[in-house]
Amino acid sequence: MSTSLGVTRPNQVSYMLRAAAGDAGRAYKQQMIDLLDIAHGQTVLDAGCGPGTDLPALAEQVGKDGRVIGIDRDPAMLAKARERTSGLPAVEIREGDVHALPVAAESVDRAKIDRVLMHVADPAEVLAQLHRVTRPGGVVGLVEPDWDTLVVDAEDLDTSRAFTRYTTDHVVRNATIGRSLARLADGVGFDVRTVVTTTPVFRDFHDADHTLGLGRTMHLAIDEHHIDQQRGHRWFTGLSTGQFYASFTLITVICSR
Known part of the structure; x- marks a missing residue:
């Protein structure tokens, strides 16, 4: 990839850890934990736990009598998650695969x-699996x-719009x-209780390039x-000169079985 189009594709473990550590990542993750209203002694599942970014916080919520299960299918993610939660x-x-949760x-x-x-083959099947295990x-x-x-x-x-369209259609x-979560959750039998949105805002060009893949995606386009x-x-x-702004909408849905 040409260096003029930003960073190369980052290591996925490092990418996820950096995204979770940013202000926007920390804010929506804390909002999610608060809305889940986790109590001591409960069993909590993190489906697609990645490198375990949320597992320590979940463990703190359930206390010494609770249990947290993290599931992922990527060996590198699993290794990092085990390392982060060894104590x-x-x-x-x-x-395991989120399409067939080993729970x-x-x-x-x-x-x-x-x-x-956003990455799976059949989102509705994954939601059905979550319904089954809850x-x-x-x-x-x-x-x-x-x-x-x-x-x-x-x-x-026009190029900004073309970039977004390429992202949605091809990447x-x-x-x-995100907009379909409530409908799909309802379709598998969940009772949808809350739908909230947040808008992560990026003011730093280099941070946005790393997180949103501006250069990587433009190279592909x-x-x-x-x-x-x-x-x-x-x-x-042009994005790297002067004031920079990018944002997108993140949707959180809380539902009950």
Whole structure:
């Protein structure tokens, strides 16, 4: 990849840890934990736990008599999650696919899935799995972005719009899953209780380039002839000068079984 189009694709473990550590990441994750209303002694499932960014906070919520189950299918993610939780006896890490959760039916009190459904083959099946493993009266939290709402400020508004359209049509598998969460959750039998939105705002160009993949995605759009090369390079270069702004909408849905 040309260095003029930003950073290369980052290591996924490092990428997820950095995204979670940012102000926007910390804010919506804390909001999710608060809305789940986790009590001491409960069993909590983190489906698609990644490198375990949320597992310590969940372990703190359930206390010494509770249990936290983190599930992921990526060996690198599992290794990092185990490393991060090695001193937390309440946490158990399991390898598994969110389409077929290795968890007994009606065995968890709380469950969460965070920015995973946008990548999966069948979001409705994953939600059905979460419904299966949650006890009656249990609470489940879902968080996903709506990439159609991605905006990047630039003098060349047409290229910004083309960039967002390319992202939604070609880069993210389920790019508008955020807006569909409530409908899909209702469809598998959940009672939707709360829908809230947050808007992560990026004012630092380099942070946005790393998190949103501005250069990486533009490189792909140029290679696949969706955006002209000179136009794409000019747009990207312009973003790095002066004030920078980008944002998107993140949707959180809290539902009960």
